[in-house]
Amino acid sequence: MNKKISLATLATAFIMVTCQVSRQGTSDTILRTTDASVSAIPAFTSDPSPAYLTPEQSIKTFKLPKGYHLELVASEPMIHEPVAIAWDGNARMYVAELNTYMQDVEGTGEHAPTSRVMLLEDTDNDGKMDKSSVFIDKMLLPRMLLCVGNEVLVNETDTYDVFSYKDTNKDGVADVKRPVYTPGKKSPGNLEHQRSGLDWNVDNWIYMAVDPVRFRYKNKMLVPDSIPSGSSGQWGITHDNYGRLFFSSAGGENPAYGFQINPVYGRMEFDDQFSEQFNEVWPIIKTPDVEGGLKRLRPDTTLNHFTASCGQVIFRGDRLPADLQGDLLISEPVGRLIRRAKVINKNGKITLENAYQKEEFIASTDMNFRGVNMYTGPDGCLYLVDMNRGIIQEGNWTGPNSYLRPQIKRLGLDKNIQHGRIYRMVYDGIKPGPKPHMLDETSAKLVTYLGHPNGWWRDNAQKELIVRNDQSVVPALKTILASQTGKAGAFSRLHALWTLEGLDALDQTSVASAMKDQDAEIRKAAVRLAESYLKKDNALINNLTALKTDPSSDVRMQMVFSLAHSKSAEAKRLSDDLVTASNGNPVFARAVRSIEKNEDAKKFGLRLGRLDASDRTLVMNGSIIYKSLCATCHGADGKGLVSKTAPPLAGSKRLARSTDASVHILLHGLSGPVDGQTYPSEMPSMKDNDDQWIASVVSYVRHEFSNAPPIRPDAVKAIREKTSGRDKAWTLEELTEKKAQ
Structure with a gap:
């Protein structure tokens, strides 16, 4: 139900780095952009070369603000096809490849189990990775990483399972593997429609993009908790200093969303959480290889x-520089660029501005620059993962x-493969921070890092303390709450x-005390922590x-959300009073509607209970797929998005009781105008998914948006066999003719 989704949309929001470059095949000196090379970058290159550039050549193609420079951390042959990284508490870097x-252009052999997770180390503290080992070999496209103590949690493509890997003899190779979350089900969809993340947030929940699930790490296991209204996003997830999450949707052509509330x-x-101009991007090279085709290109082919x-x-x-702290950076690998957005909070409503x-x-003029992930590193610098490839x-x-x-x-972009770079961004006159040894x-000692100026240190000290479950630090933590004041x-x-x-x-006393804190973010956190009570x-x-x-709108809005956990009349009155006192602030009214x-999502509607067990299972499974995948283009309510990236489904004639058009569309895609509206890209084929998957999605959208009965897998199988020779998307005209036959 999604359209094109660049690898940039794949799945996984991982963690940070501190490395540099392998001494195998690259210079010992740190490669960096210079003021001269920056000024030499033209404002626009109309005929960029698709040729492979060495790391030394590529790093000279970046246009950066004055004072900023990129340094090469690692590249081929040390790493190949990197997509995500994670650091452990000692700043050893794990790289998912x-x-x-x-x-090739066909995707030949894509699901062969020959991918890996690399372990990179900087042994001489010069900021460059000089030691590497294959930490885990023979994997199927690993996509999510999370370091917990001396273990690394990893999820591979096509499965929901997560395993822990550990190196017990210190040779740089994992020799112990144990399950931490194993539902044992195959993950549906192609690899770009599957999860990313494992982001250990400030609130101690571990979040993912795509799947409507979050986890707690308890007793060395991942304990799942469902998110009734679905999760968000595709490839990438991040959080700010206070735990606010940010998602992106490549398929929905939505650079940022999900950041108003947890x-x-x-x-x-909100329609105006960023302007339409924010959606415009400004490459410095011609960008002909865009899936949206001519509709996604300016006259100058950017x-x-x-x-x-x-x-x-x-x-x-x-x-x-301090003015970069708290800014949202978003990669756009098709445009070979990275957006910097200012995050603005006005009366509880978050907006973004370029x-x-x-x-x-x-921005880069290297046609093979493909930034697919970014992180704050242990050294306080910014890290970029460049897959550096043609397709x-x-x-x-x-x-x-x-x-x-x-x-x-x-x-010839299909020829540029098996490369990859990791960069860090530095600034004139500011030395990268020291390596941690957590x-x-x-x-x-870890408790003392909870106030560190680098958010990576704060997050990882908290995580490590919880992984250790060391109760000896409880008095010190309570002392911090009681004794420290002010900003x-x-x-x-x-x-x-x-x-x-x-x-x-x-304890309840600590929560009550935190509600009186001078800092609004701590009062807001205390309100959230009151929910269990x-x-x-x-x-x-x-x-x-x-x-x-x-005085903080954020605190009062959090109260509206948290009070919903109580069924008492007193809590309901307090919530109503807060909304009334907001004087028409739209954020509060929308908060109530969200609740x-x-x-309703939790109850899932009475109609579902009237279905027989097999149909109910189809609809429920389809709900999970729709909310994690299809909603990014068609909208959670099926009414489409403001950006009009895909047609609305609510009320669509293709979902009616008397037609199987929706099955045809899922199997082969849909092109051309839909009900008089032209969309930026066609609906792609989903035929790589099995009959059960197709039936589940169709059953959910029919049930939810058209009140039509489910469609069974055997009906999908019959349509698949009948149309097996088709190799292009349907048009509405063809589907109308087919119905009339």
Whole structure:
């Protein structure tokens, strides 16, 4: 149900780095852009070369703001096809490689288990990776990484399972593998439609893009918790200093969303959370290889709109200029650029603005620059993962009849494979920070990092304390809450609060005290932490009432969300009073609607209960697929998106009881105008998924948006066999004729 989704849309939001370059095949000196090379980059290159560039050549193609420079951290032959990285507490870097991704225009051998996770180390503390080993070999396109203590959690493509890997003899190769989450089900969809992330957030939940599930790491296992209204995003997930999540949707051509509220409370988007101009991108080279075709190109053949947004990061480091901290960076690999957005909070509503006028934070003239992930590193710098390849679209969108294939073949982009770079961004006069040694330090020492100026240190110290489950630090954490005041110690208090929660050592007194904190973000966190008490016995309701006139809109809106956990009349009155007192602030009205829709999602409607068990299973499974994949283009409510990236499904004639057009569309795609509206790209074929998957999706959208009965897998099988010779998308005219036959 999605359209093109560049690899940039794949799945996985991983963690940070501190490396540099392999001494095998690259210079010992740090490669970096210079002021001279920056000024030498033309404003626009109309005829860029698709030829492979060495790391030394490529790094000279980047146009950056004055004072910023890129340094090469690692490249081929040390790494190939990198897509995600994660650091452990000692700054050892783990790199997920998709070594079989689009090795030719057909995607031949893509699912061969020959990918791997590399372990890179900087042994002499010069900022460059000089030691490497194959940590895990013979994998099927590993896509999610998370370091927990001395273990690394990894998820591969085509499965929901997550395993832990550990190196017990210190040779750089994992020798112990154990399951941490194994539902044992095959993951549906092609590799670009599957999950990414494992982002350990400030709230101790581990979030993913795509799947409507989050996890807790308890007793060395991942314990799942469902997100009723669905998750968000495709390839990439990030959080800010306070746990606000940011997603992107390449298929929906939506560079950023899901950032108004935590997805566990539902969905809340605003049409003006960024302007239409924000969607425009400004490459510095001609960009002919865009799946949207001519509709996505300016007259000068540059990409005109986000089409592959991915790998985003909120920069939280301390070794770049202070005005970059808290900004959202979004990669656009088709445009060979990275957007810098200012995140603005006005009365509880978040909006985004491009930090520059008609230009980007980072742009390159290297046609093979494919930024697919970004991170704040342990050294306080920004890290970029460049897959550095020609093709950045999966085989579903490079077929014989696609717009892309002739462009790829004409330029020879299919020949540029098995490369990859990791860069770090540095700034004149600011030295990168020191390497951490958290895995070797005491828990008491880790507590001192909870107020570190680099968000990577704060997050990882909190995570490590919780993984250790060391109760000896509880008194120190409570002392931080009681003794520190003012803005200076706010990060320490915030992380101390959440660390206590993660250690199951939080008490009602600490929560009540935090509600009186001088910092609004800590009061907001305390309101959220009150939910477990509200569920039990409505405790803390008086403390919440005292925040009724809190000066922060964020605190008061969080109260609306959190009070919904109590069924008491007192909580309902307080929530109503907050909405009334907001004086028409649209954020509060939308918050109430989000809560109501979320509750409806939990119940899933009475109609579902009237279906027999097999049909009910189809609809429920289809709901999960739709909310994680299709909603990014068609909208969670089936009414489409403001950006009109795909047609609305609610009320569509193709979902009616008397037609099987929706099955034909899923199997082979749909092109051309839909009900008089032209969309930027055609609906791609989903025939790679099995009959059960197709039936589930169709059954859900028919049930939810048309009140039509489910479609069974055997009916899908019959249509698949009957149309097996078809190799192009349907048009509505053809489907209308077919119905009349």
